[in-house]
Amino acid sequence: MPTDTQPSSDTQSKKSDSILVADGVTRKFGGLTAVDVEHFEIQRGKITALIGPNGAGKTTFFNLLTGFDEPDSGEWTFNGQSLHGVPPYKVARKGMVRTFQLTKVLSRLKVIENMRLGATGQRGEKFFPSLFKGLWSGQEKENTDRAMDLLARFKLDAKADDFAGSLSGGQRKLLEMARALMVDPELIMLDEPMAGVNPALKQSLLGHVKSLRDEGRTVLFVEHDMDMVRDISDWVVVMAQGKIVAEGPPDTVMANQAVIDAYLGAHHDAALTHETEEEILAAAEAELEAEAEAEENS
């Protein structure tokens, strides 16, 4: 990857030190423009919340930024390096790690194995060295220690030897967050970390998100519930129908008429497009599925 540094478009920049800058990112599905973001920035060391009603294109935007989907147009840089066309695994290696709205724990692997997988630069992950335990056992032990520390922090250490598939929905969210930390990312991107989690656990999850910032990481998280983000985010970006309609500190944004309209509009407007309807349904389905999964495995 050539280090193709681009001067970020300073005209619109309201922030001093941006870790991620995106310009003109669009993504169309058939006739529907799911994402059409003119300009987007994430400030280093802060918690940025990306909110918006269901079907606003948040997750799609998220997928574009992390390389899981390809945009029709647009440029974006992470620490000054262009990420256009960079595959997801390389995005992660650069220090930008994501989680998923539908948790993706590796069910038939133990919790500790889920964690170990996250560690980077493992010698034992190369084919020939993997055959000789001596070459990687030392590193494996270090990774295990680090994993156990993280699990303890997320109160999952007692579950280390359980299959990840046996965890509850909330525990899976925690495991996914902990596993992402094994990569030691500069920027951690959480896709609806609160979805399908019971209220008691939500508070503790919020606490964990804050602690990420406190240890010097940058956090971007997607959430559709406005109230959830008020307390913990430093900056809020609001998306509706694929566009960014407002951004600013939480209190300012919450009072913004455009934002209120966006939410009320999406929820109460009778003329829902078929696609929006589908998205709402898909989200509901996802939640149901997550619940069912949690039940099945409890």
Added chain:
Amino acid sequence: MRLRTAALLSIVMGVLLMGLTSPAQAATNEAIDVTGKLADTRTDPAKPVPGVKISVEKDGAEIASGTSGADGSFSIALPGAPIDLLGEVITVKIDTDTLPEGADLRDPKKTSYKVTIKTDSDIQINYAIGPATDNSVGKLTEIGQSGINGIFLGLLLALAALGLSLVFGTTGLTNFAHGELITFGALAAFLFQDQWGWAFFPAALLAVILSGAFGLANDRLLWKPLRGRGTGLIAMMIVSIGLSIFLRNIYQYFFGADNHQYTGVPAGKLWNIGSIGISPKAFYIAVVCVVVLVVVSLAVQRTRLGKATRAVSDNPALAASSGIDVDRVITTIWIVGGALAGLSGIMWGLTNGFDYQVGNKILLLVFAAVTLGGLGTIWGTMAGSIIVGLLVEMSSIILPSELKYVTALVVLVLILLVRPQGLLGRAERVG
């Protein structure tokens, strides 16, 4: 509703199948003929070669012979009832001494052809005399003939593929036992003829109805309980492989490994349109296919149940939440899919003869057709089938005909690589 659809289908089929007899019968003669036309291509237009002796041998002994007439054509009736000749191997020989001076076979070594009699159709043998005519007319004829054959094949495939596609669309099952649904129809019709001496048409009609019931039984006894258990799609795919092996061997158990042939449906004399030959039987089969395909498409397009089917294919959860009885849709799909598969088996058997694994043999072609058109879409499946049919037949213009299926398989792989959603399918949304 369901009954009405079934009744409609059967009436349409009945009428068509009756239609198949009348014109064909007019041209009937009892015996199987070995026919051909000798023309010397040293001149343009080619000159007929009369007076050449052609003989037919079986087990080394001559059983019939004939001489080419003034127009160069010959027609040698084989002794014995067609039914007794099935499965026999005959050798057709040309007596090169009777060729006029200067008129030599293009391939001097190719004086005899070995033919296995699979159907009661006439057998066409072509001896080329004189230099290869590298003119565009010959090539065009070949392309035209392949095109016609390809469309006929495509229509048969479409009939076979629709059930697979509908089931995939509504339940997500990639059914490797679909070939056995096809075989079921072919064997059932044969059973009624062979055991009870039924005429072809009632036998075929009952076989199609039973095929629908068999489709339903497949779903009720196996797939529905598995869906209820929450069995994964890959697990179901492997179960369908087991089912395919199981049924195929059950079929062989009861019907043996022989090639079978229906009786009472004469092939009729070849129709010649220009230099392209069309067998009336193949033509009527194609007509049946077209009508059935049109009826099914209209049903899916117009009827309430058809619309429900499309809704379920589109998005099962949305369909269920909007009050569609998904279970009923799936039940109907299995009945209709089974009946269509059974009908395609019968039609296939009528064209080419069949054995206990006729469906399994064409399964990959059917997969190719369905995938090409976009898994689970009706129009796509039909278009995909025609394209696969054309590809298979057209490829034999360039490649040895033993490799004609390979073309379709290679195209299948390529399509999957370039456009996994098929030619007409919708791009899938990521994330």
Added chain:
Amino acid sequence: MEWSGVLSGAIEQGIGPSAIIYCLAAIGLNIHFGYTGLLNFGQAAFMMVGGYALGSLIQTWGWPLFPSLVVGLLMAVVLALVLGVPTLRLRADYLAIATIAAAEAIRQVLGSAALNDEFGGQDGRYGFVDGMRSLNFVPSGGVHFLGLDFRSYDFFIMIVGWTLALLLCGFVYLLMRSPWGRVLKSIREDEDAVRSLGKNVYSYKMQALVLGGVIGALAGIMSGLATSNVAPSDFATDTTFFTYTVLLIGGAARVFGPVAGALIFWFFISGLDLFFDKMTSGANPTIPASIMTDDQASLMRLIFLGLILMLIMIYRPQGIFGDRRELAIDAH
């Protein structure tokens, strides 16, 4: 034949050359399907290129044994790359259809009359095992113990084959306990999760496809060596499906699953075959010919095989010995 003959016959087959061939093929498939979750329905093609490289290089082009063998394995690498580069990005069920189609296409081409001089058409290649026979150290009278009888060369093949199978199991064990194996298993569970953690999923899938394919080629090579023949009919789609059955009986994603599966599968299948053969043979068979002729008896094992594959997938997807939580193949 006495009843004890049915038992000993089944045991002979259960540990005989056929079992070895399917065991090796299943060890390869285990890496594809069991550990990585790749639904490769074209394992027969890997076997075929291995077997055909051996057979045709020796018979058609007069090569000696060992170079042919090496080329056979290299051909599997080439096939894996050609097949994998495009197909590994496909969804599981599309991969299945692409691989099954590719395998059938390869089989029809290698078996075509047009390539008769090189590959022998439908008869394939035969009589190319002199090199292997010359290595045989088993006494020419064969081996007899516990009422079992093996011909000399068969027993030699068994020694070589089972040694190879055990070595490969050890190899798979070493791989799968390592972080490399962990990445494969994680890909099986959820490849997007693995991507999001910075692993090059595509590269790992390719490594798995090549490795499993090379082991599949070894199975094809053993098949050629054991029967002194390779023919298109040996490598039909059903060969792949039987390999799946072997793997699933023993338990996918278990190191010794393919070994256990092959032993049980061949013991059971040959036992059934011998049983029904005995029931229908003789002047006054136990099962009258009106119910089952001896031709029909030979189909019983395949009928049961289909049933077993269905039942095991439905009721014990983790295999006969497996732990359901870890090994069940579920909705992914």
